[in-house]
């Protein structure tokens with residue numbers, strides 16, 4: 001499951017294979033453009049203050065996700081902070097036809113980075129209030145820590161991607177076992 005807030009939180013890219021430097025994609029114009037291209041309103045390149053606010057929100061979302069994955073809920077001050085960020089954007093209520101049914105939608109009515117951050121915070125807030133927060137995970141690969149939503153029936157998904165981080169960790173465990181075994185044999 002992809003979501004706006006998770007894409008935003010995962011803008012902090014880490015070298016999941018280990019050893020390499022992390023890249024803060026939030027600072028890259030290319031990432032900013034591809035992220036805001038999903039918005040239906042105009043967003044320019046962020047100025048220094050907007051970038052600082054964006055980074056603060058991103059780092060907080062990462063911390064909240066780490067905490068939720070560990071069973072630690074948001075504090076009152078965290079909720080207050082999210083409300084402040086959401087107040088930086090405006091929405092219009094709109095009744096829309098969805099096939100034969102009708103759906104009530106909140107459409108962004110502002111523009112710029114204030115609206116972007118408000119929409120990201122709102123997406124996170126919606127998940128807190130409408131989805132199963134006990135399914136939020138951070139990848140078990142310590143070099144990755146990518147945020148994801150575990151939608152498996154068994155609720156046992158540990159890695160952001162089983163083929164990438166999952167395999168890498170399997171190889172690491174295997175190597176560690178072999179090393180321990182060799183060490184034991186040497187000492188015998």
Ligand SMILES: [Zn+2]
Nearest residue numbers: 139144160165
């Ligand atoms: Zn991962």
